[in-house]
Amino acid sequence: MEKLTGVPETMLWTLHNRANEAMRSDGVIQDPKAVEIYEAIEYDYQRCFGKADPVHAMRSIAFDSEIRAFMKKHPSGVVVNLGEGLETQRFRLADLQTTWYTIDLPKKLGNRAPLDARLRIVEPL
Template sequence: MTTSHLPNLTGVPETMLWTLHNRASEAARADGVIRDPLALRIHRTLDYDYERAFGPADYSHGVRSAIFDAELRAFLAAHPDGIIVNLGEGLETQRFRLDSERSLWLSVDLPEAIAIRERFITADARHLHLAMSALDTRWIDRVPPGRAVYVTAQGLLMYFDPEAVAGLLREMAARLPGAWFAFDHIPGWLSRRTLRGWWKTPHYRTPEMPWGIARHRVAPTLRGWVPDLAEIRALDFVAPRGAARPLSWLVARLPLVRRMLPGITRVRFAGG
């Protein structure tokens, strides 16, 4: 197998390797929640010491991908010619797990991230790569009108200031009426930890994550930003196996504990 060397990735773009590490490790398990041969190949090909940087892999990002997969699978079943926009996609290989013959996929990420992505994943007429920040909302200009749209942001919004998140949602609400948007979020205590300087391992300091929010504050906060949202729904995150599985069901139903955990939320914009 040919080894692919990386440029000196730092900051938020480097986090694509963190998520790849966890997702590929989950996909490698016989009882894993996702099957992702391409992620495994990319993981093995890149010349990067994942465990030195991020520590032992866990199931978190594999489960997150499975949740987003389920959302998009249902969307494509209802809208086979739908448009999927993945913001901050990095090395996510979702389209290979879910693609339909009529859908259009837009992958939006920073230029250095797109450059790494294109070593392994080729853009084409139905799978576009847009090298720009998710906050550069010119990407919306590339969304054709008249088709159902689902936008995702996995592991992205926490790296923005709250004002930037609010601005992005308002812009999407105004320009993508009727679209769905799913994103994950972290609690405030974890955000504050990163702002103080969180060394995940002795060799890797996570980028700052300015936007943190308790789960019970998500809906009122989003309503404050976009009052006419048609839907706000929390998506359950459940451990895939072992003793943690029943425990995660229990913990998620204890309000004081639940609000301290990361979460995934789906909204639908009005109109359309």
């Protein structure tokens, strides 16, 4: 994988924190897709980001809860995820069976595509 900097590197930082929390036996989040992606990317997470922090896992849980509440009120609702990066929310909430749209920078979508067989990239207008 090419050297990542700036915005694309932040997607690895949040993944690092979520995946490490998911790998803990007492972790606050269950996120096997984050662990799968984390392990598939050759990157020196420890050197670049240091010890993992549960903050992104806790934030993800809060957003998951809000989406579940919204979908309970609006069963045919649609989720539009802006700046998704390597977030794995739609896998954690797959039981909702809703339509998910991801809007992100082309470089970030290009980095994600090989790791996510369900991602279909539509070129910008």
